[in-house]
Amino acid sequence: MDPEDLSSMPGYEGHIEYLGDKESEGTLRITDLRLSDSAGYRFRLITSGDKFAGSPVSLTVTDVVLEMVPTSVSESESVTLTCRTKCTLDPIAAFIWYKNGQPIPNSNTYSLVYSLFSVSSEDTGRYSCAVEGHEDLPSAEETLTVRYGPRNTSVSVSPSGEIVEGSSVTLTCSSDANPPADKYTWYKKNIASPKASGQSYSITNISSEDRVEYYCEASNSKGTETSIPVHINVMSVFPWVPVMGVGAVLTAGALLVIIYCTLKRRSTGGSDATTDTQSVHHDPNSDPYTGLNMRTMSPDYDTLANVRDSPSDTSPQRDTKPP
Known part of the structure; x- marks a missing residue:
């Protein structure tokens, strides 16, 4: 049986590579x-006059195979890994596990079996x-x-923080499980009957009655x-609150106007009083009564003044009116 030319065999494209000049030397690489x-x-050399074939060399390909039994388990069960190979191994050859x-x-062991207990x-x-x-040359993986039940189960609230009465809120339940959790149930705290099912639970037109604790x-x-x-923190908003807000603004505005007018009136009234006070202090030079000088009205003015000022004169004052 003539040897087959690998370059013409199906399935070897990209699997083999010829190196060298193909005249004086040749190398075959198998990837x-x-x-x-x-x-x-x-190899075989072909010349113009003859063909020459070299002595054959034997290539034995062996592999390392990992066997896993079983490949899917529940927690606390066990798994056995076995490393098999067709290679002739040293009796004290060790196996490495990855x-x-x-x-x-x-994990290095001289046994071709590696066990996982209570996984x-x-x-x-x-x-x-x-x-x-x-x-x-490791084995294929x-x-x-x-498999395990749900763990780290938690609830997230959107939006977070205070929820204004009349708005909406969405609760989402999350957990780590394999297989993934396929059933979600929602409850109000201290109420045995469920409120809803599904991974998300939405409350629309929320009210103060919804201000309780929820869990999934x-x-x-x-x-x-x-x-x-x-806990869902619902902030109450009453219908009259906007009216009170407008009333408060109007009241504050009116109060400011009153304060301003009062201050303005006081300022204006003070200047008028000053003006009135100044108007009653007449200029002595322009007073029409200036001519009625008591010293010039009667020659006896000084005498009368002296008599009244003298403390030693105790005799009754005579009537100086001429007869």
Whole structure:
């Protein structure tokens, strides 16, 4: 049976590569080795007068395979990993175990079996193995799936903070579960009957009666968990509040006007009083009574003044009126 020319065989495009000048030397590179590449290989020289074939060389391709049983478990169950290879191994060869591409600490073992006991959600990931000394040839990865019930169940409120009476609010329930939670139930605190179902719960035209605590219950095939209650803070707004607001503004405006007018009146009244006071102080030079000088009206004025001013004169005053 004549050897087959790999360059003409289907499925080898991009899988083999000829190196060298193909005259004085030649090199064949096979990339991405497969089990089907196990065979005998030899080169053949073709000249103008004859053909010459070299001695065949045998290539055996082996692989490392990871077997995982089972690949999907519930928490607290166990998983067995087995690393298999067709290579002839040293009796004391060790195996290296990987999770998500990183070596598992303290996992090197001389046994081709590695067990995970009482798994948890943290054991979920991609696993592979390799033979020590051939870490560059690890097995293909197998994915372990761990099923568990809802955990870290919580409620978020949108919008957050105070909710104005008459507006709307939406509550959303979230949880970590595998498989994902497929049932959500909403409750008011201290009320046994459920209020609604679904991952989100909306309250429209909210009122003061809704100012209570709410919580949700998340469930899947593995279990159920209840969230911590959250309080809805509803701010009451009465119909007369806007009227009072307008009245307060008008009252404040009127008060300002009254204060201004009062201050203005006081200021104007003070200047008028000053003017009136000044008007009653007549100029002595212009007073029509200036001519009635008491000293010039009677020659006896000084005498009368002296008599009245003298304390020693106790005799009755005579009538000086001429007869």
